[in-house]
Structures are given as C-alpha cells and as structure tokens.
Amino acid sequence: MARHLARPRSAGPLFVAPFMVLFLLLFLAPLGYAAYLSLFQEKLVGGTSFVGLDNYLTAIKDPQLREGVVRVATFFVIQVPVMLLLALLFALALDSGLLRLSRVIRLGIFVPYAVPSVVATLMWGYLYGPDFGPFAQLSDKLSLPAPHFLTDSWMLGSLANIVTWEFVGYNMIILYAALRTIPQDLYEAAALDGAGAWRIAWSIKLPALRPALTLTLLFSVIGSFQLFNEPNLLMKIVPDVIDSAYTANLYAYTLAFTSQQINYAAAVSFLLGLLIVIISYAFLLTANRRRPA
Amino acid sequence: MTTTTPSATAVVRTTDQVRKAPKERRGGQAGRRSTPLTIAMLAALAYFLLPLLWLLIASTKSTRDLINSFGLWFSDTPQLLTNIRDTFTQDDGVFLHWLLNTLLYAGVSAVGAAVLAAAAGYGFAKFRFRGNGAAFNLVLGAVMVPATALAIPTYLLFAKVGLVNTPWAIILPSLVSPFGLYLMRVYAQDAVPDSILEAARMDGAGEFRIFFQIVLRLLAPGLVTVLLFTLVATWNNYFLPLIMLNDPDLYPITVGLSSWAAQAQNGGAGASSDMLALVVTGSMISVIPLVVAFVLLQRYWQSGLATGGVKQ
Numbered sequence: 001m002a003r004h005l006a007r008p009r010s011a012g013p014l015f016v017a018p019f020m021v022l023f024l025l026l027f028l029a030p031l032g033y034a035a036y037l038s039l040f041q042e043k044l045v046g047g048t049s050f051v052g053l054d055n056y057l058t059a060i061k062d063p064q065l066r067e068g069v070v071r072v073a074t075f076f077v078i079q080v081p082v083m084l085l086l087a088l089l090f091a092l093a094l095d096s097g098l099l100r101l102s103r104v105i106r107l108g109i110f111v112p113y114a115v116p117s118v119v120a121t122l123m124w125g126y127l128y129g130p131d132f133g134p135f136a137q138l139s140d141k142l143s144l145p146a147p148h149f150l151t152d153s154w155m156l157g158s159l160a161n162i163v164t165w166e167f168v169g170y171n172m173i174i175l176y177a178a179l180r181t182i183p184q185d186l187y188e189a190a191a192l193d194g195a196g197a198w199r200i201a202w203s204i205k206l207p208a209l210r211p212a213l214t215l216t217l218l219f220s221v222i223g224s225f226q227l228f229n230e231p232n233l234l235m236k237i238v239p240d241v242i243d244s245a246y247t248a249n250l251y252a253y254t255l256a257f258t259s260q261q262i263n264y265a266a267a268v269s270f271l272l273g274l275l276i277v278i279i280s281y282a283f284l285l286t287a288n289r290r291r292p293a
Numbered sequence: 294m295t296t297t298t299p300s301a302t303a304v305v306r307t308t309d310q311v312r313k314a315p316k317e318r319r320g321g322q323a324g325r326r327s328t329p330l331t332i333a334m335l336a337a338l339a340y341f342l343l344p345l346l347w348l349l350i351a352s353t354k355s356t357r358d359l360i361n362s363f364g365l366w367f368s369d370t371p372q373l374l375t376n377i378r379d380t381f382t383q384d385d386g387v388f389l390h391w392l393l394n395t396l397l398y399a400g401v402s403a404v405g406a407a408v409l410a411a412a413a414g415y416g417f418a419k420f421r422f423r424g425n426g427a428a429f430n431l432v433l434g435a436v437m438v439p440a441t442a443l444a445i446p447t448y449l450l451f452a453k454v455g456l457v458n459t460p461w462a463i464i465l466p467s468l469v470s471p472f473g474l475y476l477m478r479v480y481a482q483d484a485v486p487d488s489i490l491e492a493a494r495m496d497g498a499g500e501f502r503i504f505f506q507i508v509l510r511l512l513a514p515g516l517v518t519v520l521l522f523t524l525v526a527t528w529n530n531y532f533l534p535l536i537m538l539n540d541p542d543l544y545p546i547t548v549g550l551s552s553w554a555a556q557a558q559n560g561g562a563g564a565s566s567d568m569l570a571l572v573v574t575g576s577m578i579s580v581i582p583l584v585v586a587f588v589l590l591q592r593y594w595q596s597g598l599a600t601g602g603v604k605q
Contacts, residue, residue, distance in 0.1 A: 011500035012420025019413035020428060022469050026447065027435050033453075034446030086337075093334055098327035101335070107588065108338045111345065114583035116529035118547040119576040122554055123344050126351075126573075127364070134347065134364030165341065177598040218437070226439040229531045236555050249441050256445050257536060265445055273442030280437045 038267035048263075055267035065268060068248035069275070071156070076224040079160035084216060086164070087171035088209075092201055094172075095179040106176070110169035117166060121233040124162045125150075150238045162230050167223070171216045178212035179205060214287040218280055225276045228253065248272050345580070352376055352577040356569040376574040383571055390542055391549035392578070395528055398460060398545055402467035403524035407516050410470055414477025414515075415508055419485060429478065435471045441532050448536050462537035463545070467527045473519040480515035480597070481508070517590055518597025528583055546579045 041051040059065055093099060094106055112120065127133050128149035136146040149158045182204065190200050228249040235242040235250075244258065245251040252272060256265035343365075350367055351359055353376070358368035380388050417429050447466055451457045456465070485508055493503045509516070531547040538544055541552065550572060557568035587594070 012416045012422040012425070014500075015412045015416030015420070015504065016428065019409045019469065019474060020432075022409065022465075023432060023435070023471075026466050026469050027438070027443065027471075030443060030446035030450045031438070033450045037446075037449060090334070090337065093330060096327075096330070098325070098330050099334055100326050100328075100331045105334050105338050107591065109341050110587070111584055112341055114525060114587050115345070115580050116531070116547050118529070118531050118551050119348075119580060120344075122550065122572060122576055123348055127344060127347060132360045132364070137363055165344070169341065173595070173598060177595065222437065222439050226441040228441055233551060233554070236551075236558050252441075252445060253532075253536070256448070262449065266449070269442045269445045273438055276439050276442070277437045 034266040034270060037263050038270055040263050042261075042263060055264050056271065058264065059268050059271050062268075064245040065248060065251055065271075068245050068251045069272075072225050072227050072247050072249075075156055075160060075227065076221070078156075079163055080217070080220045080224060082160070083164045083168055084171060084213070084220065086168050087175055087216065088213075090168070090172045091175035091179055092205065094176055095205070096197065096201075106173075110173055112166050112168075113170040115166070117162075117229040118233060120162055120166050121230045124158070124165070125234055125237050128158055150234070150241060152241050155234075155238075155241050159227070159230050159234070163223075163227075167220075171220075174216055175209055175212050178209050182208050210287065214284065217283055217287075221280050221283060222276055225249075225272065225279070348573065348577050348580070352570075352574040354570065354573075356567050359569055359573065373574075376570050377578070379567070380571050380574045380578065384541075387541060388546075388549065388571075388575055391544050391546045394460070394543060395545040395547075395579075396582075398463045398467070398530075398534075399524050399527040401464050402527040403520045405464070405468045406470045406473055406523040407520040409468060410473035410477045410519050411481075411509065411512050411516050412504065413474050414479075415481045415485065415504065415512070417474075418478045418481035419487070419490065429474075432471045432474055436475065444533050444536060447533075451537065458538055458540055458543065460543065463527070463530070463534050466533060467523065467530070470519065470523055470526075473523060476519055476597075477512065477515055481512060484511045484515065514593050514597040516597075517593035521586065521590060521594045524586065525583060546575070550575050550579065 038055050039050060039052060040048050041054060042048050090109060094102055099105060115123075127135065130136050130146050130148065130150060133149075135149070139146045148154050186204055187200055190204060195203065226249045227247045231242050231246045231250055232253075235244070235246065244254040248268070249272065252265050252269045255261045255268060347364055350365065353371040353373040354362065354368050355370070355372055355376075358370065362368040417425060444466075448457065448462075451462050456462050489507060489511075490503060493507060498506075528545075529547065530545070531551070534545050534548045535551075538548065541549065544552070553568055553572045553575065557572050
C-alpha cells in the first residue's frame with residue numbers, strides 16, 4: 001500500500017468534497033442558524049431581543065409540548081414493538097424456505113412502503129369512515145355497531161395501524177436481507193449437531209440479526225418522535241379529535257407557520273431533535289453493551 | 294460516534310458470498326413447503342394489499358358511488374376513464390403539473406444524492422486522508438437528526454436567501470443523504486477491490502477516470518439502492534414541500550392531493566362536491582410509478598441492501 005499513498009491521498013478529499021460542502025450548507029448551517037434564532041424573542045415593543053435560554057425554559061414548562069411528547073412516546077412504546085415483531089416474524093418465515101409464493105408475498109408486504117404517507121392516510125381515513133367506510137358498511141350489514149376508529153380513544157391505535165401498515169415491509173426487508181447473509185455452513189453444522197428449526201432461529205438467526213434490528217429500531221425512534229403527516233392529514237377529517245399540538249412535531253409546525261412564533265418554534269424543534277438523539281444513543285449503547293465481545 | 298460502526302463483532306460477509314447465494318438456497322435446509330405457514334402469510338398479505346385493492350376499486354367510482362356502494366366491490370356504473378380524465382383536467386390540468394414536479398424533484402434528487410453518496414462513500418472507503426474518520430462520523434451522527442427538526446431551520450435559512458417557493462427548496466435538502474453515504478461506504482469497502490484500483494493506476498489512469506469508468510460500475514447495486522430509496526423519500530415527501538412551497542403550480546403530488554382532500558372535506562364531507570373521486574383517482578395514479586420501479590429494480594436494490602445496509 002505505502003508506495004501508492006501519494007496519489008490516493010490527494011484524490012480522496014476531492015471525492016468527498018462535494019458531499020461535505022452540501023452537508024455543511026444544508027445540515028450544519030440550518031442547525032446553526034436555528035440555534036442562533038432560538039436565543040431571541042420577538043417583543044411587541046422594541047422588536048427582537050436576545051433572551052438567552054428563555055425559549056428553552058418556556059418549552060420545558062409548556063404543557064402542550066409535554067402532552068405532545070408524552071403522546072408520541074406512548075405511540076412509540078406500543079407501535080414499534082408490534083411493527084418490529086411482525087417484521088421479524090415475516091422475515092423469518094420468508095427465510096425458512098417453507099413458503100410457497102415467497103417472492104409474491106415478500107414484494108406484496110413491502111409495497112406499502114412505496115405508497116406516499118399522504119395517500120396511505122387518505123386511504124385509511126376513508127376506510128375508517130364511520131358512515132360509508134367498508135368496515136362501517138360491514139358492521140351495518142351484520143347489525144353490529146360501527147367501529148369508532150376516528151374517535152378520541154381509538155385515534156392513537158388508528159394512527160399506529162397506518163404507520164405499521166406503511167413500514168412493516170420496509171423493516172422486514174432489512175431483516176430479511178440480513179438473514180440472507182448468514183452462511184449456509186452454519187445451518188448445516190447446527191443441523192449435524194441436532195438443532196431443529198426453532199433452535200436454529202433462536203441461536204443462530206436472532207444473534208446475527210442484532211445489528212439489523214438495532215438499525216430498524218433506530219429508524220423507528222426517529223420516525224415515531226417526528227410523527228407529523230398522518231395526524232396532520234387526519235386532523236382535517238376530525239379536527240375535534242386531533243388538535244394542532246397533537247404530536248410534538250405538529251406543535252412545532254403550528255408554532256412556526258400558524259402562530260408565527262419563529263424563535264420559539266426553533267427552540268422546540270431543537271429540543272425535539274435533542275430528545276431523539278438522546279433516545280437513539282441510549283438504544284445504541286444498550287445494543288452494543290449486550291453484544292458479546 | 295464509534296458506537297454505530299462496530300466492525301469487529303459485525304456480520305461481515307463479502308459481496309461474493311451473498312451474490313452466490315441462489316434464490317432457493319434454503320430449500321435443502323427444510324426440504325418441504327408448509328401449507329399452514331403459507332396460508333398464514335397470505336392472510337397477512339391480504340392486510341397489506343386490501344387498502345390498495347380498495348383504492349383501485351374506488352378509482353372506478355363517481356363520488357356518489359364512493360359513498361353509496363360497498364367499498365370493496367365495483368359499483369354498477371364503473372367510470373375509471375372518466376375519473377382519470379377529470380383528474381387531469383381539473384383546475385386547468387394542475388394534476389399533470391404536480392406529477393411532473395414530483396418527477397423532477399424526485400428524479401434530480403435521487404440521481405444527485407446517489408452520485409454524491411457514491412463519490413463520497415468511495416472517497417471515505419478507499420483513501421486515507423486527514424480528517425477522514427472525523428468527517429465520516431460527523432455525517433453519521435446526522436442520521437439521527439430528524440428530518441423535520443431540520444426542516445424548520447432549513448426553511449428559515451432558505452427564506453433568508455430567497456430560495457423558498459422555488460424547486461431548489463425541495464431538491465437541495467434531498468441531495469444530502471447521510472444514510473446513503475453510510476451505505477455506499479460500507480458497500481465500496483467490499484465491492485471495489487484494491488487490486489483493481491492499483492492495476493488501473495499502474496496503467497496510468499487518472500483518479501476520476503478510474504471512478505467513472507470502473508468504480509461506478511462496481512458500485513451499481515449499492516447505487517441503485519440509494520437511488521431508489523432517495524427517490525421514494527423525495528417522491529413521498531410531504532413535510533418539506535408543505536412548508537417550502539405556497540404556489541400550487543410548484544406543488545408535488547403529495548401536497549397537491551392533500552389540498553384537494555381538504556377541498557373535498559369542505560364541500561360538505563365530500564358528499565356534494567366531485568372532489569372525492571378526483572382525490573382517490575389521483576392517489577391511485579401517484580402510487581403506480583414507484584411500485585413499478587420497485588418491482589423492476591427488485592434484484593438490484595435487494596442485493597444492495599443485503600450487502601450494504603445490514604452490516605454495521
């Protein structure tokens with residue numbers, strides 16, 4: 001390697017530069033600008049003035065923000081395990097070689113990922129409909145009371161169903177791809193030692209899936225805590241169930257674009273980002289600690 | 294940030310091993326097919342496909358029939374072609390605008406993001422230079438910055454420099470894909486053998502010629518994966534265009550459809566206006582291109598994910 005170092009060393013930064021320049025301009029600059037803005041406040045008298053960390057203190061005490069965060073945390077705790085467990089079961093079933101039509105099934109479960117969340121939400125919103133949605137129509141035919149998908153007590157579950165529908169296939173594909181990289185010899189060796197299908201799944205497949213599971217969990221943390229599209233669209237159907245602070249992200253959006261509180265919105269989205277980074281790190285550290293050396 | 298790149302204990306396979314794995318290599322392991330399991334999976338499949346079946350059926354109905362006929366079967370007077378025509382002629386053909394806008398934003402973003410990520414991933418994987426590790430870890434940390442926490446600051450900055458309400462407001466932020474970079478670096482590590490690079494250098498090829506003529510070809514499956522996933526992310530993006538654009542002629546499909554859906558809602562819960570049928574038909578049309586892309590490119594993106602996406 002050593003004698004080839006001269007040229008590669010000079011070319012490397014050139015390959016990396018275009019990406020890094022855009023990264024600085026489009027990632028770090030906005031964050032820096034928002035950090036700057038979050039330290040100011042628009043006053044009725046005297047215009048904009050520096051207030052230090054006041055916006056952050058207000059945000060921490062803000063009951064609407066707290067409610068939104070608690071709501072997405074609840075959503076996360078319920079929806080993500082269900083989604084990842086389903087994705088894991090599907091991936092294991094596909095990988096077992098026991099399925100007929102496995103290619104069709106794999107692609108079919110994945111397809112919702114390609115559907116825009118706007119379309120998914122409009123679709124489910126219609127299916128949930130209490131008057132002419134198919135579920136309501138069916139219950140009517142069977143003389144049963146229509147399910148209340150769009151009421152206050154069902155809403156979080158209904159949202160969870162939409163998100164699960166959208167992302168099970170995506171997570172399944174990541175896990176399935178990881179399973180496919182396990183070398184065949186391991187199974188043969190295990191089979192020779194007398195291990196059955198369940199034993200192989202438990203002792204070989206699951207440990208090998210750990211990095212991929214960590215990855216899907218990480219994406220789920222990021223996705224859940226910035227929940228926006230689905231509640232924002234359903235809000236238009238049932239405004240009395242979903243208010244403009246239903247999720248933390250919806251609240252940040254409302255602050256910035258409806259009530260024009262730019263500085264406060266910057267502080268809120270900063271806090272939200274910080275929360276996500278902390279939770280993600282916590283998961284990564286736990287995952288790494290449990291991993292055998 | 295070293296926590297996200299533990300390599301010693303990771304599942305490390307070479308691309309060759311994965312590529313050699315035949316389609317049904319598990320056949321021998323089990324030796325038989327299970328009917329109960331197949332039936333269970335088909336039941337699961339029904340859950341994922343039923344809403345799409347509904348969408349397909351619904352797009353053949355008038356707004357009246359949407360409300361009055363049973364949701365999961367066709368009405369007596371199917372009118373798919375009428376719906377498609379109405380969708381494209383409503384508001385002086387604004388839907389076609391949205392479709393083309395989406396195509397433009399998603400196409401440019403996806404190609405740009407894939408090429409940028411490929412070049413940078415290759416640079417990080419195959420060259421040693423000062424700051425290599427630090428720069429890469431900085432980008433990797435950015436994976437965790439949620440898109441929407443970034444979107445509001447980006448809007449504020451773009452408003453300052455006059456980029457709001459232009460196509461650039463959508464394309465520029467989509468060009469930087471930290472996950473894409475991560476994937477390409479892992480992928481390049483395996484898929485580009487040092488020996489080929491050295492041989493090409495011996496023959497006197499310049500670094501850029503090596504990249505465009507040899508490396509890009511070797512990176513193809515990874516490239517397709519990043520391309521496709523950025524394409525989906527931009528095609529389906531709603532939050533960013535929602536805050537960046539207020540001219541309906543610039544909307545992508547997602548924001549356009551949601552504005553139509555809001556109109557359908559205001560027109561007496563959709564009962565009195567014809568908008569509902571347009572929203573449904575427009576939704577159906579918007580789903581088709583991505584599904585086709587995924588099906589056609591299946592082989593590439595799945596091997597890209599298998600070799601790049603799951604190794605940490």
